[in-house]
Amino acid sequence: MSFHAQILTLYPEMFPGPLGVSLAGRALEEGKWSCAPIHIRDYATDKHRTVDDTPAGGGAGMVLRADILAAAVDDALARQPTAPILAMTPRGAPITQARIRALASGPGVTVLCGRFEGFDERLFDARPQIEQVSMGDIVLSGGEIGALMLLDACIRLLPGVMGATSSGDEESFEQGLLEYPHYTRPSDWEGRMIPEVLRSGDHAKIAAWRKQRAEEDTRLRRPDLWGRYKDARVQPASNVQQKNKD
Known part of the structure; x- marks a missing residue:
């Protein structure tokens, strides 16, 4: 069974993107993992395919609607009920290498990509199984770049993707430390x-x-x-x- 990634996004054309080349790209061709971007606008209910609205209480930007997102999330969970679902948001807990290893050892993952000012908070109240994560103390224009980073970190740990099974054992964070420095020729x-x-x-x-x-x-x-x-x-x-x- 290969690792299957579902990505809920407003920009499905971004996937697999850079994950279609190098180690991840070769693993994709070999069937070690698969990628299914899902367009959030497909769950909109009006002719304009609206997915956002103005923030309650006022303020700049737009907020992704809970009802539209819930429909997309529920459909993704029905397709892949055993896979964890993660929402990319700067309000989430920073992802760790230990969590990446746990994800990579499972059947796959569903990733929900934020945009604009973020998600209607009621989505997380109503769907508590959604794990909110971030890639650190930075703000991106959307969750897609973070999702690519998360998936790359998982894919490289899948069996047979890296050349040697011990390739990642001494990398940064694996032993709770940064990796030691490297050198090569010329001496x-x-x-x-x-x-x-x-x-x-x-x-x-x-x-x-x-x-x-x-x-x-x-x-x-x-x-x-x-x-x-x-x-x-x-x-x-x-x-x-x-x-x-x-």
Whole structure:
């Protein structure tokens, strides 16, 4: 069974887009995943195919209507009832690599792409199974770019997509840290040398250096990740000490 992605969008022509080339494109051709963009306007009820209206209470922009979106969501859920449904919105929780791995291990995903000022909040009250997610503390012109990012992150983890099964094991976030830095030939570039340890052939020393650099870079660049990483290391140690006391 392949990974199936449904995308509820006002711009179905954006899919598969860049996911039709490189690793994701080859996986699409090989049937490892499939893509079904669904036009939200197909669920409009008037001749103008209206999907939005002015915000209650006033303000700029337009808001996607709950009744139209609910019809699209319900149809998508009927087609793929076991797949989680995610709404791309800057109001959502930032997506994590752990969540991506969980999604990639399932049957697929349905992604709802926002536009304009966003969604009528009643949609989420009435359909609590919709998971609101974001790609970080940024605002895009629509959810489609975020959906492409999310799907790419999932697709590359599908069996057989990356060359080696261990290809992603040491990447950023997989162990709670940023990935260590990489180097390649030439060994001397503008007077800057590849670190000697990486040219030593001593695999134990290389592994230790990479772990040290991953920790150092995470501490300096992402103190939020570093804090969680330290807490995760302290917790198991505390559990062991408690068991020894018992």
